[in-house]
Amino acid sequence: MNTLAKIESALPLPVTVDDILAARTRIAGAIVKTPTLISQTLSDMLGCKVYLKFENLQFTAAYKERGALNRLLQLDDASKAKGVIAASAGNHAQGLAYHGKRLGVPVTIVMPTTTPIIKVTQTRSHGATVVQFGEKFDDAYAHARELEAQQGLTFVHPFDEPDIIAGQGTVALEMLEDAPEIDTLVIPIGGGGLFSGMGTAARAMKPDIRLIGVQAELYPSMYGFMKSTDLACDGDTLAEGIAVKQPGSVTRRFVERLADDILLVNERRLEESLSLLLQIEKTVVEGAGAAGLAALLTHRDQFAGRRVGLVLTGGNIDTRLLANVLLRDLARSGRLARLRIILQDRPGALFNVARIFDQEAVNILELSHQRIFTNLPAKGLSLDVECETRDRDHLQNLLGALRAAGYEVAPIEVA
Structure with a gap:
């Protein structure tokens, strides 16, 4: 130290x-x-x-409203009249904007240009002036400090005050x-x-x-x-x-x-x-x-x-x-799954697979065939099936039934 x-x-x-x-x-x-x-x-x-x-x-x-309001209420009259400025793309911006409007204190928020439009819209809806500058927060922060000096505004830090x-x-x-x-x-x-x-x-x-x-x-x-x-x-x-x-x-x-x-x-x-x-x-x-x-x-x-x-x-x-x-959480718990099944490209192939899903009481949500972009033989195809099960045990029962019927099947896992 x-x-x-x-x-x-x-x-x-x-x-x-x-x-x-x-x-x-x-x-x-x-x-x-x-x-x-x-x-x-x-x-x-x-x-x-x-x-x-x-x-x-x-x-x-x-919770950010708490600190923002406490700061605003302790400004002197001159600072309240000129207004405050902050760099934020999140909750600090909205808390400061909302209570600034309530108290009649002008609020300027500098946000990165990459800020999702919903956050920009929400902050503006509370009456703040939003300035978008730079791709990163550090850029927006530096610009906010420049505007603070140029316009005589009071900077309100999101945490370090x-x-x-x-x-x-x-x-x-x-x-x-x-x-x-x-x-x-x-x-x-x-x-x-x-x-x-x-x-x-x-x-x-x-x-x-x-x-x-x-x-x-x-x-x-x-x-x-x-x-x-x-x-x-x-x-x-x-x-x-x-x-x-x-x-x-x-x-x-x-x-x-x-x-x-x-x-x-x-x-x-x-x-x-x-x-x-x-x-x-x-x-x-x-x-x-x-x-x-x-x-x-x-x-x-x-x-x-x-x-x-x-x-x-x-x-x-x-x-x-x-x-x-x-x-993604449903997928990790086994209640939602995407399975890749290898089939022969012939009439009735999809029907025979679907019959096993019906027997196991598994709901099929989406199907996707792939015949071209695959390393399978020309008469083969891969079938991706998105399905809904009760739980992981139910999914395992389905996989067992498909394999018992001779199908090559593998779940596509979520990260």
Whole structure:
């Protein structure tokens, strides 16, 4: 650790529980006090008591409103009149835009040109001026800082500011007041603002509480900092809300001092968790919102017998992406399958195969023949059958029946 890092580590943290209590008073009435509920089904499945904090029920469907509003309410009149600016392609943009409009504060959001149009539209619908610049977030961030200086705007950072951190900490106040028996919090980390605020509040309320951060394997920036290792941060993660390449200079001090551990989760676990929350709790979350549950699924032994609080941080997910995740989960569970069957190209071949599907009570959804682009003999063909089964055992029964009838058949697996 260099000299500057040692000095920073020794300094008092810039947010206290009193700041978080003040933030709660400040934002009260304009933020939804979301419920904290026990999930009996997940508890039985995972061998620990699971409590869910439904921050996806905020008006803009994410906890980010808390910090954004706390920051806006502390601007002086001159700053409110000139307006604020931020770089964001996600929930911070919408939370700032929504509350800026409510308070009469002009809001400018700089987004990369690659931002999905739905996010641009939603942010504009809250009254913000959206400027699209650069292909990457870093480009948009740099341009936002230029506009800040040129136009005299106030920059509102998505995570690395004390007022933002204090606002996010109100999540833990509500959770531990509603469920004081919680002994472990599992908190998604991108830039670290949520963990910093929640960790500060939770340790003040329950000094012995375990604080576990969770990051996507593709973006282990805070994990790398905590473990003193340099890990690559890149890739197309489902949890784009926590896909941060560089941890905050302020927030990493909180994480270093408060975190008991940081765990990593892979994309498959994130997809599985998102699907489970929809199936079991009937609630829609984005990838980052499923990260806490993904940590429990991945590291079960660490949470056995404990009372664990998870934050469903947001529910802003593209509907097409949500559909893809759910269908992939059905495929992995064996309830949806694509089978490749080798046939002879002659009359009745398809009928004979279909009869086996009928005998096994398997629903055929889609058929696709391939005669040309194949290495089979000229009189052969491959048939891809997409089908629906009850479960993996039912699928195995179908495969057994097809092979018993002399067919060469193989499932096309999902990654």
